[in-house]
Amino acid sequence: MNGPALRPGDIAHQSMEGVYVALSYAVSYVGSVTTLELLHRRTGSRGWYNWSLLIGSAISMGSIAIWGMHFIGNRAIILDYGTENHQLIYNSKFTALSFFLPIMVLLSAYLFIGADEEVSKVRVSIGGTTAGLAVVLMHYLGQFGISNYTSVYKVPFVIGSVIVAIVASNVALLIFFVLRSQWAGTWWKRVCCSFVLAGAVSGMHWLATVGTSYRLRNAALPNNTLDRKQTVIVVGTLCLFTCTCLLAYAIAIGAKARNMQSKIRKVTLSTVIFDPDGHLMVSTSGSLPTEVITDTLNVFLDQEFSREHPVFLWFYRASRSWVSVKDFMSGMQQHLRTIDLSKIGTADQSNLNVIFRELLCVAAKKLSEQLRQPVESLGVLYDEVLHTRHTRGRGSIPTGPSDVENLRKVANGRGQTLFVYQQVSKEEAARLQSHGYRFAGVKLAIDVVARSLQLPRDELMIHLQNMRDSSGPESILEPGVHIGFFAVRANIDGGFEVLVQSRQPNLIPSVQIPVHALADGMKLALQSFHGMTLSKVLEELGTFSTGSEETFLDDMRASFWALTKAYPDSFWMDAVFSSIPISMACRSGDDDLEHSTAQMFVFRSVVPIHQRELSDGIKLSPFEFFTTQQRTFSTSRDHEVFARQAHTEFSGLSERYLRVPKPAFLLPKLARFVRLSRRPTTAEKTLVENPFANIMISQAVDVHSAKTSMDAHELDSMRTTGAAVVVREVEEPTWVEEHFQLLMDRTRPT
Incomplete structure (x- = not known):
């Protein structure tokens, strides 16, 4: 118009x-x-x-x-x-x-x-x-x-x-x-x-x-x-x-989502990082930074992969002493590139365990590169292995603890996840944010993280809360004198378990006596209770008096009652007192001291296997794992031994696979003369022909058959003495292993 x-x-x-x-x-x-x-x-x-x-x-x-x-x-x-x-x-x-x-x-x-x-x-x-x-x-x-x-x-x-x-x-x-x-x-x-x-x-x-x-x-x-x-x-x-x-x-x-779905069917290593406010670091898609360790776990397993497995215990220690293994990670990575993992047999389990260790360390190295931070700042390994639950349709793979075959069939739809965790400063949190990560409240991020890992939401929430609580100051004794309970219980699946604190699972239930050091009279008072049960000690303390030591006895009586009130389990009353002090790692109050110790007096007990109900303050921990924890305190000298063992195990790999070729500027005849003048030693030949030569597999102490020279005074070596500053090649038994042996000797038929 x-x-x-x-x-x-x-x-x-x-x-x-x-x-x-x-x-x-x-x-x-x-x-x-x-x-x-x-x-x-x-x-x-x-x-x-x-x-x-x-x-x-x-x-x-x-x-x-x-x-x-x-x-x-x-x-x-x-x-x-x-x-x-x-x-x-x-x-x-x-x-x-x-x-x-x-x-x-x-x-x-x-x-x-x-x-x-x-x-x-x-x-x-x-x-x-x-x-x-x-x-x-x-x-x-x-x-x-x-x-x-x-x-x-x-x-x-x-x-x-x-x-x-x-x-x-x-x-x-x-x-x-x-x-x-x-x-x-x-x-x-x-x-x-x-x-x-x-x-x-x-x-x-x-x-x-x-x-x-x-x-x-x-x-x-x-x-x-x-x-x-x-x-x-x-x-x-x-x-x-x-x-x-x-x-x-x-x-x-x-x-990326499909890649994450494939990761959860394998063995993976994820990092959990908290800022000072307790917020969880996630990627922009809401998932945790994750690296694959292996998808052929069943090749390496001679037993269920859990926190009792020797490789897990080794990696637990390595994560608390990254400096001991970081220099060998590049050599491990080069060595793994020469191996076809799908064709590995199970004839030599020690070699498989070494390869599995390498896989764990290389995954940690990749994770640190993903975060753009040195590996020694990656954090420490969490003490649980979580099993992912990839489902097809409405069915799911069963999760029973005895279902070992399903645990080993990682490539068939179910994987396992390990976590390293830490708490970072505000400056480090800002650096991570600048690289594309964000920090969110755990309750806000949990749904997406649980979906990405294919883990039950409530179960993952409990583990994240445990990691957040553990990411603060180290759980370690304060300097002084402590009274504690050392109890073990047989496991129906084999082995033993130790009763530990629920919130500080690397420590046994204990309280501190308000004294800085023990005078001679105090030591005599403690020795008078040696071999008595807790109920008998409490009865004797009601009437016992030594004049000048009466104040100490009052403090000790109050500490014993505080211990029974904090852990009100009936079986403690039958625990037997040992007046031989244990030297344990503690928080150092003096920056000039390299190491510091605390004294612990314990009541020992074997908990009946039918005892299932425990008070809220305690829980059970595998004996081997708890023993390993005693070697990983920041003040422990066992880090030095672990570093030397790691060097013995892996330095040969680094020398072989990271060897820099020398420039070929010599004349052929002169070069031949130099090679002939330096004939390799037998050890060098063995190292070149077999990369696992000179590998010293770290050995766990067999607590069932370990021999000891303890006499009637129970271990003079456990008395508090000045520690000699020496470099040890072999780790000494921990106090846990020694006291366990005493328990077994008392319960073993004559």
């Missing part, structure tokens, strides 16, 4: 083309969802990773969601009944300015809001208001760039469009930033927020458009103008590019 001829100064008739109205909203939505996805991936305010995401989100919102939506939306406006030469034409300079200006405003808004998990609502409101004003600013700057018409505005519509832009932007950003820590993996919530954010842009635009009329100008058009076809091509190209990037991103995320 043609109307009267339009003359300069006349208001043009206008109508809308519905297809472009819908297309403009779609363009705004694409830009909005890209923006929120990029903002969601930010983990902090430092590092090129976070800055690239911040700039990318500002560009996506400013150029696609706002600028692209505006010009596609204006394409829907039909002026003067569709007369071709009377449609909107834009000044290219103002069009370019309207492109960059909102990007800069949005960049400042997102930068002001920040990327912390605990977002200030005031800061988000200010940032949301700024983002809304950026939408308004771009719209009216773009309108000012129309070359052939003058825009005529109705004030109520202008005010309404500003309110819509600010309110909708605030709602979308407030919901997104305040709750985003809960959204790792929940893409549909970001999709919903994107609808609101795109509605803020489109709502403002169309409300302003309804209140805008166009008066034809009389002036000649400038040369640098863009017609609506050219504008649509430019905007469409930008949108197509963004969609392509989103598609590539979705494919990459899908591949």
